Amino acid sequence: MENIQAIKQRFEIIGNDPKLNRALEKAIQVAPTDISVLVTGESGVGKEAIPKIIHSLSHRKHAKYIAVNCGAIPEGTIDSELFGHEKGAFTGATSTRSGYFEVADGGTIFLDEVGELPLTTQVRLLRVLENGEFLKVGSSQVQKTDVRIVAATNVNMFEAIKKEKFREDLYYRLSTVEINIPPLREREDDIHLLFRKFASDFGQKYKMPTIRLDENAVQLLLKYRWPGNIRQLRNIAEQVSVLEEKRNISIATLNGYLPNGNSNTLPALIDKDKKESDFSNEREILYKVLFDMKGDLNDLKKLTMELLKNNDTQKVQEENEHLIQKIYGDNDDTETPKEENSPLPILQLPEPQIENNFEASIIDDKYHFAEEIEEEETLSLQEKEIELIKKSLERNRGKRKAAASELGISERTLYRKIKQYDL
Numbered sequence: 553m554e555n556i557q558a559i560k561q562r563f564e565i566i567g568n569d570p571k572l573n574r575a576l577e578k579a580i581q582v583a584p585t586d587i588s589v590l591v592t593g594e595s596g597v598g599k600e601a602i603p604k605i606i607h608s609l610s611h612r613k614h615a616k617y618i619a620v621n622c623g624a625i626p627e628g629t630i631d632s633e634l635f636g637h638e639k640g641a642f643t644g645a646t647s648t649r650s651g652y653f654e655v656a657d658g659g660t661i662f663l664d665e666v667g668e669l670p671l672t673t674q675v676r677l678l679r680v681l682e683n684g685e686f687l688k689v690g691s692s693q694v695q696k697t698d699v700r701i702v703a704a705t706n707v708n709m710f711e712a713i714k715k716e717k718f719r720e721d722l723y724y725r726l727s728t729v730e731i732n733i734p735p736l737r738e739r740e741d742d743i744h745l746l747f748r749k750f751a752s753d754f755g756q757k758y759k760m761p762t763i764r765l766d767e768n769a770v771q772l773l774l775k776y777r778w779p780g781n782i783r784q785l786r787n788i789a790e791q792v793s794v795l796e797e798k799r800n801i802s803i804a805t806l807n808g809y810l811p812n813g814n815s816n817t818l819p820a821l822i823d824k825d826k827k828e829s830d831f832s833n834e835r836e837i838l839y840k841v842l843f844d845m846k847g848d849l850n851d852l853k854k855l856t857m858e859l860l861k862n863n864d865t866q867k868v869q870e871e872n873e874h875l876i877q878k879i880y881g882d883n884d885d886t887e888t889p890k891e892e893n894s895p896l897p898i899l900q901l902p903e904p905q906i907e908n909n910f911e912a913s914i915i916d917d918k919y920h921f922a923e924e925i926e927e928e929e930t931l932s933l934q935e936k937e938i939e940l941i942k943k944s945l946e947r948n949r950g951k952r953k954a955a956a957s958e959l960g961i962s963e964r965t966l967y968r969k970i971k972q973y974d975l
Contacts, residue, residue, distance in 0.1 A: 567742035571734040583609035591704040593733035596783035603662035603702035615659030623665035641690025667707030736781040750789035768803035
């Protein structure tokens, strides 16, 4: 069995972080077996190195090694890619095709971004893991395969299982052994080492002197959080190597290549379920306030109407003030404006910006409250309708068709109204 240093040299792995060394140790230990392995870690940490190590140290090393990016294959064709298809199985299937599991028989398949697999494909994959059987798309003949599966994901699998985007039974079959690769920000001692290696490689590639960082630039490099991990660090090293004429890089120069400057913090992530829960609670409180407001306005209208009928203006003013205090609370700094010689205070109510029907009703009640008192003795809707029909018939000299057109109703409806009101 090869030791860690030999593996690092063979696969060009840079760093001495204890968490990285532990991940490599686990890969070396599980390689001779056939158990499934799940590699976890953020995007850009170098998860693809682990399945290569496992395959090269296993008894399958002389057979095929196939890496499949599950997130890059369209959902409609991924079953065909993995398991193959028969001729005529779908539009465009002009011939029988072997899938990766058939081609890699006896070897290793690396399923990168396995968390992106559709649920239907997850069922097929579970069957392969359980008994090595699979069906080609469009075929009823069961085929066998002897494949070692190593999967990788940057998705929080427990969250995906909770949201029913990933099968729990498949997760436990894949993660017989789980190997976690630490993010770059947790490997502080390796950051500058990696940068120097990348700078040296790009200096040779582009035939120019290798760039070097001054002390302050190195400190900035170590403090940055590297959300893109090793992939981002490599890109920064390449950009600086190509674009900068000076080979000694200052903190100001390096800072210009780092997104968000030298910020060493990332925006706080808010759990989606918590956001939705908070919004729901706020909405319920708002609805309750609006219902209470509507009730207070109705009480105010009812009381005012009763007191006006009894011509008790002094009581009206006292009761209105009581209701205003109930709605707005006691506030010595706010005075309700009153018109001189007016027994009723002028109510200045807030204008809620709500679109729901019952809330619109509240607003309507507020703006038309004074109108209802003034128009108490106006004609009813039925009397107005009769009056309009009479006037229209008179203007059109009894011609029902012309009157109906003017009123915006059908002639049959007008005839029914005339009969109903005995016109």
